[in-house]
Amino acid sequence: MQPSFIDDLIPLILGAHDHLWTSDLRALCLVSRSWHHFASKQLYQQPELRSYKACTQLARTFQGNHTLETCITSLDIRPDGNQRADMQAIRYLLGLKGITSLKLGGKLAHQTERFLHLVSHPQDVQSLHIDGATQDFQSSLTCGPPAAFEWDEALAFKFHNLRHLRLASLELEIVYPSTPYHLPLQSLSLDNVVIDGELPWLAHKSWAELDSLSITTCNEAESNLHVKQMITCCRNMRKLRYEVKYRSNAQDPIFDADVPNCTSMREVALGGRFDLPLLETVSQYCPSLEVLVVLGRSAVTPVQWKGFLEGQRVSNLMKELVIPLATYTAPFQFQWSDGDVSSVRDVCMKRRIQLLTSGLR
Numbered sequence: 001m002q003p004s005f006i007d008d009l010i011p012l013i014l015g016a017h018d019h020l021w022t023s024d025l026r027a028l029c030l031v032s033r034s035w036h037h038f039a040s041k042q043l044y045q046q047p048e049l050r051s052y053k054a055c056t057q058l059a060r061t062f063q064g065n066h067t068l069e070t071c072i073t074s075l076d077i078r079p080d081g082n083q084r085a086d087m088q089a090i091r092y093l094l095g096l097k098g099i100t101s102l103k104l105g106g107k108l109a110h111q112t113e114r115f116l117h118l119v120s121h122p123q124d125v126q127s128l129h130i131d132g133a134t135q136d137f138q139s140s141l142t143c144g145p146p147a148a149f150e151w152d153e154a155l156a157f158k159f160h161n162l163r164h165l166r167l168a169s170l171e172l173e174i175v176y177p178s179t180p181y182h183l184p185l186q187s188l189s190l191d192n193v194v195i196d197g198e199l200p201w202l203a204h205k206s207w208a209e210l211d212s213l214s215i216t217t218c219n220e221a222e223s224n225l226h227v228k229q230m231i232t233c234c235r236n237m238r239k240l241r242y243e244v245k246y247r248s249n250a251q252d253p254i255f256d257a258d259v260p261n262c263t264s265m266r267e268v269a270l271g272g273r274f275d276l277p278l279l280e281t282v283s284q285y286c287p288s289l290e291v292l293v294v295l296g297r298s299a300v301t302p303v304q305w306k307g308f309l310e311g312q313r314v315s316n317l318m319k320e321l322v323i324p325l326a327t328y329t330a331p332f333q334f335q336w337s338d339g340d341v342s343s344v345r346d347v348c349m350k351r352r353i354q355l356l357t358s359g360l361r
Helices: 007-016 022-029 033-043 052-064 066-071 087-094 137-141 153-158 199-203 220-233 276-285 302-310 338-350
Strands: 074-077 101-105 127-131 148-151 164-174 187-196 212-217 239-244 267-271 291-295 320-323 354-357
Touching: 007 033, 022 033, 033 066, 052 066, 052 087, 074 087, 164 199, 199 220, 212 220, 220 239, 267 276, 276 302, 302 338, 338 354
Parallel strands: 074 101, 101 127, 127 164, 148 164, 164 187, 187 212, 212 239, 239 267, 267 291, 291 320, 320 354
Antiparallel strands: none
């Protein structure tokens, strides 16, 4: 008797191997009808398109087999190059139902709001990522229009179930809303974004649900103001990551007398200029801090770290400290001695704080 394969095992096998390449899934679709049924669902679940030609081909595939449309949950469209745009295919793909995660970039990052208005089922979208970074070398050498995105209340009402918003490498214009609205954002990430307007306008008077804010910038003076405004209006924020690529002489810190205590803050990661006054300020304004991460270079000496950890200003809830084991200020210590590392580690052990280095996290 010839052994037979149990088809019910196929979804279990595919679920245990979520790292399969697209070529692997295509090959599995050819094994049998049962394999085709389950493998095609995973093959078309999260398509990533890097050219208009790929968009056209995927649209034709869905038009020829509407059953495959129900498989899609995430759509990533970032066409580059000098190909002619197939707007009919783009319009068809953005009109599909069930897309919970949408990522636009490449040529679609120029006035992205035009393409967002083509989304037929915006109530399904919970995660939106717009990436203005070009992946095409020839395009990066031309003087074309910069990636730009205008956010207004029309988009806010359209994507009223949006929970995660990530913007990268673009100019963001935020239009002041004429009426309050509810936008249930839980996380907001801005990477190299130039902001025209006030960042709190993005989710006008509905910041109660924001849990995580991440900002990476080259303009410290301007971004400090935006971060301060967000800390003030987002009273339930638990995670803050703020990284400054280039140091400046910004005189407006993110924590000062105008900012209330952030009792909900549990994790803070800061990059750029980090010294003892900033360390003490973070401890003062975030009394419930559990995780502190220092990104990049630190000007805090081992003696200062030891004194801070032994003092009363460090949070009693502190569980994890991630710092570079070096001091980038006079007297410079590009690598702490074994004795310095041991002294800081011993204090952390007494307070039951896990000490990690920035490069290993």
